[in-house]
Amino acid sequence: MSEEATRIHVGGTAGTDPYEVLVGRQLLGELGSLIGDKVKRVAIVHPEALAETGEALRGDLADQGFEAIAIQVPNAEEAKTAEVAAYCWKALGQSNFTRSDVVVGVGGGATTDLAGFVAATWLRGVRWIAIPTTVLAMVDAAVGGKTGINTAEGKNLVGAFHPPAGVLCDLAALDSLPVHDFVSGLAEVIKAGFIADEKILELIEEDPESARTPTGKHTAELIERAIRVKAEVVSSDLKEAGLREILNYGHTLAHAIEKNERYKWRHGAAVSVGMLFAAELGRLAGRLDEATADRHRTVLESVGLPLTYRYDQWPKLLETMKVDKKSRGDLLRFIVLDGLGRPTVLEGPDPAVLLAAYGEVAE
């Protein structure tokens, strides 16, 4: 194992086992021991973009004596469908995959969400390991056990809480990531900054240009800090009974935008607009001070994240937001800030305030 790897502990709650998130370089040697020597079969779920990585992993595991199969799935959100999940179930069935076997999801958040969901549903739950290869998947999607797929009606509407047995964040994977995807992941890093860790914002503000690159002076620290925020929250509230809702900051509008764009916008880009909207909502509802609301605009813009969406789409977005998972009956609920690092819930805001907040992000 690489000596520099950082290990971040995620506690087991709700009857689940604890696990570790490893962050470093050349971590793939860890995979065999994480899988365990009693395991016979391993299924590696990977996107088209990582065909070579998937095949290399399969070969390595076969050399270690596992019966390893690679399951290639489409890139990005096209993988998060019931059809692709069914394709994976078929591959597992055809290779006699049992409850003692292991799924490995290698890729961005879309792939790890799908792989985790396939693991959660196959035989009512088998172990899985996440190897996130985007910033977003490292700091957010692969940690915490939310797995799922989209439906025509909305984002992540079908899924399960099914934590991984371990997460390997090999920073070298980020070298091949297009800059657009790298930057999209920064939205979730910035989210962690606003809800819990101001130092994240300060490191980005110090040099936003370098924060946009895998070789940036603070890239590893930004990733580790954001993982720690997520790990701490999910360690105490796996099933989103309360505290975990803060990780949904900016997501109520973001998911509606993603659905409206037929899942062609990157999640992080939508979260950027959604966070600015939530900041303005907090400000207009009298919760958040103007300087902190403005800081959202400055930080997000400084790394090149989008801040606006189409004005005429508001009625459709509002309709979609009603099926957000935080809604209760007809009551819309949003995460807003009472101040920096002080997330809270805003229930049933005045429709005029909602529209005014949207006016602040509308083109």
Ligand SMILES: NC(=O)c1ccc[n+]([C@@H]2O[C@H](COP(=O)([O-])OP(=O)(O)OC[C@H]3O[C@@H](n4cnc5c(N)ncnc54)[C@H](O)[C@@H]3O)[C@@H](O)[C@H]2O)c1
């Ligand atoms: N489960 C959770 O808690 C959670 C948290 C946050 C986000 N998410 C989900 O994560 C998804 C977004 O994840 P994402 O931003 O990683 O996008 P993504 O998974 O769509 O990946 C973006 C693109 O990059 C490619 N790619 C991945 N790694 C690469 C690499 N190292 N080099 C080159 N190309 C690579 C992918 O194949 C894809 O085409 C959304 O579906 C979102 O809902 C889930």
Ligand SMILES: O=C(O)C(=O)C[C@@H](O)[C@H](O)[C@H](O)COP(=O)(O)O
């Ligand atoms: O882990 C969580 O909890 C989050 O809300 C993290 C989000 O960044 C992530 O996008 C998550 O998938 C959203 O969950 P959902 O329950 O709103 O679909």
Ligand SMILES: [Zn+2]
């Ligand atoms: Zn998210």
